[in-house]
Structures are given as structure tokens and as C-alpha cells.
Amino acid sequence: MEALYLLCSIASTCVTTSLLSLLLPFQTLASFLSRFFSSSNEGRGEEISYYQGHVRHVRRRPVHHAFDYDVRYALVDLDRNSASLPASFFRCHVSAQEARHITGTTGPVLLLTIPPSVGYEQNPLSVYYCYDAEGSTMHLKKCIAEVTNTPWGERVLFVFNPDSDLVAKPLHVSPFMDMLGNWTMRANAPGEDLFIAISVQHPTLGNYFTATLKAKRVRSSSWTLRPALFFWLMPQKVAVWIYWQALKLWWKNVSFLKHPKYVSPLYKEEALTRDRKLQCSRTVAKSDNSHLCFDNDQNHEMNTSTGDRWCVWKDAQWPWS
Template identity: 45%
Template sequence: MWFGESCVGATFYVGRVVHTRSKPLKRVFAYPMRFAVIDLDSPPSWFTRSGQAGDHLSADEVRERTGHDGPVRLFTLPWAYGYVQNPISVYYSYCLGTDAGEERMHDAAGKSRKFELKTCVAEVTNTPWGERVRFNFLPGGTRAPKSLHVSPFMDMQGEWQLTATDPEEDFQLMVSVKGHPKFGDYFFAKLDARRDQSAPHARNERSGIWRLLQHACTPHRVAFWIYAEAVCLLSKGVSMFPPPGLEFVAKAACRRGEVHEIGSGDFVGMNCPLRSTWHAARAWPWRT
């Protein structure tokens, strides 16, 4: 059905992203978003049929890099009409737990089992260059070397601090830039989200007229908001920094002793508890 679909394997959330910049000027930038949390062990048909599954890690690949044996879920923006704009996606990797606060899920045989969120994997893609970095982080918070030129209004100095909560009825994702030699802790981004109770398993374009008006073509809207904010920052005189390129990032990581393998344009780094991978995105912004 065009309206009112219900796709098993994907749960939709609505939320608001807020970027707060304190240096070199104070600026708050916010926009609404409706996105999906995908069960990568049993994804909806549209996720695989559209080709989006091939743009992300599989459940087995996430388990291999995290060392956990439980379910894997992915927070991401679904493609819309062939267009993709995912500044950050996050994989949630679970294992059999022992604490009372564990989440109850069902394994492949349908048996109810308790799993605990142990490790997340951030998948960051920069705008507009389409380069990407993946790295592990702990849900309670991990400070990671800044390994991608994400914004033309930020240099490569400082570190990322990431924190995430388990996607349940509500959840949060927080990213900040810390330890910059000139600006200190000057940038903070936060997503506050809640499960869409009215249409939890329907895509933005197929969940009714109201959501069609509010959230259709979310990737296109996110791109518009990002570029509109860039124009605003330029008008206020914020300096721009050219992208150093993935080769520069890989060489810098190699000098820090983080890279243990370089080949085929991929740069794989190890810096416990992190495991990072750099590569060029397949294409942007339109998929064919």
C-alpha cells in the first residue's frame, strides 16, 4: 500500500537535531528529522531492494568488528527517490547480558533472550565530499581522534566525544568536538528522539498525508538545511578549511601508530577501544 504500509524489521522515530557552536561565534542550528532503526538481521524488503543495504555494513560484519554475538540494529535515514544524505549512521551491537536492565529480544528461532547493548559503530559521511569513516565507540561515551574533515568550517584539530543510548521508546545521540588547541570544547550536536507511535513501521512517504507533508524527502531537506547553514556561517565571516583528503588522514593516523593496513583506498586503524575504517563513499549525491 502506498499509504499505511507496515514494514517488519524497521522502527521509525521522530526527533530534533541541535548543533551548538560556541567559537569562533555563538550559533545554534536545529532541524526536525524522522528516521529508521533497522534490524539488520531481518531488514525490511525496501532496505535491501533499494540498494541501501549495500551502502552499510551487514549484521555479520558488525559482529565481526565488535566481537559480540547478539542482534545488530542500524540508525539511519532511509533513501528517498534515489537520494541519500546521512551525515551519521550508528550501528548498535548487542551480546547476551547478565544485568537486570537488559533488553529482551527474539533470536532467529523466535526464542526470547536477553541482550545488552555493548558497542556502537559510528558511520560518518562528510558533506559534500562523500568521504566516510567508521569507528567503534562505547555507548557510555568514547573520546576518539577526529578522523574525518566533516565540515568546511572546522579544521582537523581536536577530538570527537560520542555518547549514545539504546533505541527504545526514547533515545539520544550526542557528538561533541573537544580539546581544540584554540577553541577548546566548542561544538556540540545532540539528537533527542522518540518512537513514532502512530506509524512506527511506515516510511516517511508512505505513512499518511500528515507525515508526507512533514517528513517526505528527509535526505533532501537535511541537505538543504546543511547548505543554508553554510551560507549563514559564510555571511558571518566564519573561516573555511579545505578538505585534507583521506590520504592525509591515513598518513596522519599512520604517524600516530593507529593504521595497521592500507590498501585499495581503505585505511583501517586500531586504537583500543576503537576500530576505524576510512574510505571514499561510492557516489554522491544521487544513486542510480
């Protein structure tokens, strides 16, 4: 089924990308003229910030495999729905108000993501930065990770501490990794520089995988710096890199693993239980009150007041819109 989905995805993406790319110059011109004759954006801050950098993956076991590629990201202010992004983009992601409710924050919410390009969206990881006001300054308090796998069309969202956090792996992201690893996650507050690091800690393989994103803010007043042009074919390139590196791992005889739903239908509940134990062990490590560690298998959506992590699964939208 995954192979059939993949073939349909490739065929559909090639057709829609080609057709919509032909229309892109006309759409860009219309967007420019609309903004040129409109004064509604005067005096407002930036709705979208542009970042350019590179992603690097390093696998140390069972074989060594490393690669990096250039990437472009958008940092979107979710309190101001930019007219340069399609309405479907905002419907497919958590709103600013929802993010504040989830994280218990009161300040701005920024979304780091790759916007759709000529009818296609591919985002292995998007991050919501949730701020709190501390006097006259804003402090990054919590982040929400939005992880989407391909070609299964699944998505998981969970809260993590940007300073440093340990999360039990909640989603089958790669067919070359099992579900037993924990993710160590770290992110800085986006400014001129942007940094995200994720490493995998495995009970038998150890710290065997690391993924990093390093990017710098792109500053330009040129009208050509628009999402349609800046991100042209960026999601498609990400998809190509994903499948190409998967092919190279297969060629290196790394074991191909089935989706855990075929082996254990309760893999989501198992992930929650593992994460709960992680949070309990970290709480006990900081306190002599060992009774703080408990297990409540009935609570599948975690309650942060008891030390559990907010985590939900949902179906992702089709890659092409």
C-alpha cells in the same frame, strides 16, 4: 571541483525528486497491496522502528552559532532485510554479520539512519547498535559510527563505546572546522527515547561545538506509516539545512578551510596516530603500566586487541540512487 559537484548534485536531485515524487502514490499503493495479500510477515517482530525528534547544533567559537531542526529516523534490524527498503540500501551499508565481526558481539545489530527518499540519500551520521546477550537480556556493547561528508563523497566508519568515548576526528566533515579536534561521543540504547551527543574538543578553541539528536519512537499500526511516506523529502531537507547553515557561517566570516587532502595527503594516517595516542593516554591513566602506551605506524587498520580502534575509510555512494 567541490562547487561543480555541488551544482550537479542540486540539479540532479531536483529533477529526480520531482519525477519520483509523481510516482510515489502508485508505488505506495502497490506496496500496500503486496503486503495486504501476503502472510509472510505474520508473527514477526518489527523490521523497522520509526523515530521523530530534533537535531541541535551549538558552536561557541570563534562566533556563536546555533540551530535545530526536526528530523525523522529509521531504526533498521539488519538481520531482517525489510522489503520496504530498496536492496541498494543494504548494499551501501555494513551488514549485521560484518558489524558483529568488527565489534566482537553476538547479538542483534540495529542501524539508525535516514532511508533514501525518491532517489536521494543524505546521512551525515548513521549509527550501528551492536548488542551482546547477557542471560535472557540484550546489552548494548558497542556502536559503529558511519560518518559521511558532503559534497566530497567520503565516508569513515569507526567503533566507539556508547557509554562515553573520545575519538580523534578522522574526517573533514565541515569546511569551517580543522582536523585537530577530538570527538566526545555518547549514545543510549534505543527504546522509547533515543539520544546521541557529540562534542568537539579542540586544542586551542576548547569544547567549542556540540551536536545532539533527541528523538521519540513513533507508534502506529496505520499502513500509511511506511518509509516512502514517513521519510518523504527528509534527506533533501537535511541537505538544504547543511548548505543553508554553511552559508550563514560564511556570512559571519568564519574561516573557510580547504580539504586536508590538499594540504596533507597523509591526514588519515595522522588521524589514526592521534587516536592511538588518545587511547594510550586513557589506558595509562587507568593503569600504572606506562609501557602499555606504544606507537605502531605500520598498523593503519587498528587492532582492538592492542587498544587501537577499528577505523576504515571508503567512498560513499552518490547521494542519488
